[in-house]
Amino acid sequence: MPGGRLSQEDRRLIASGLTRGLGYAEIARQLHRPTSTVSREVSRNGGPGRYRADLAQAATAVRSRRRTARLERPGRPVAVDEYGRSPAVLADFGDQFALLLAQVGLPRMASAVLARMYASDTGSVTAAELVAQLRVSPATISAAVGYLEERELLRRDRDPGTRRDRYFIDESAWYRATLASARANERLAAKARDGAACLGAATPAGLRLLGMSHYLERVGLDMVRSAERWRAQLGR
Incomplete structure (x- = not known):
């Protein structure tokens, strides 16, 4: 409602208006809000060129938690875990992560999903736990986990004594992810070389593709060398 907090739909309309090149005043009129409300919302969430409705909504939730924590009565006992958190x-x-x-x-x-797993002391979680923590559907979790598995940022094992899958993140996750990214670069470099051969290596398009191939190939090699060097130094 006018004067109340912006909803996720309001933020989608703001993002849509910015994409269409509308000014703050025009967007505000469509929302029946003061222009200052729209300008503050956009400026605190990346500006006109970087404003995203879903990220703005998430950032608002973070700020709301902070305000709630500050308003808790001093001296009121708060439940903490074994590490005092x-x-x-x-x-x-x-x-925030x-x-x-x-x-x-x-x-x-x-x-x-990745942020929840990194914040977990065990570094592991089941799909059911993610559904409960993030309050989304199992299908949504499955899609997110599949994306992370493809990039080797987590691994899947069977939960001992059950038929459930458990997802793990370990100290080698970013090493594996770096190698996966390097392999993707190799595939792109190879396809660019094929394109140059197909279109003619001496043509403008062929030269452009060869340049792309050389760049991605060298960057991929540098990524692998750097990952291997740091893995050896860290003893993993």
Whole structure:
């Protein structure tokens, strides 16, 4: 409602308006909101060129948790885990980490799953636990996990004594992910070389494809060398 908090649908309309090149005043009129509300919303969430409705909604949830934590009565006992951490602290870190992962390119739900797993001391979780924690459908979790498995950022094993799958993240996850990215570069480089041969290596298109192939091939090799060097130094 006018004057109330922005909803996720409001944020989608803001994002749509920005994409269409509308000014803040026009978007505000469509939402029946003050222009200042729209300008503040956009400026605090990346600006006109980087505003994304889902990321803005997630960032708002993080800020809301912080406000709630500040308003808790001083001296009121808070449940903590064996390391002295409150659930609010863990949830806040998970939300912030997921938001950052989404901002650097991971899909939103894959980011949320990965953040939950990194915030878990065991480094493992079942699909049912993810469904309960993230409040989404099993199909949504399955798609997110599949994306992360394909990039080797997690692995799947059978939960001992059950028929359930359990997902794990370990110290070698980013090493495997780096190698997977290098293999993707190799495939792209090979296809670019094929394209250059098909279109003619001396043509402008062929030269462009050869340049792409050389770049991706060298970068992929550098990635593998760097990953192997750091893995050896870390003893993993």
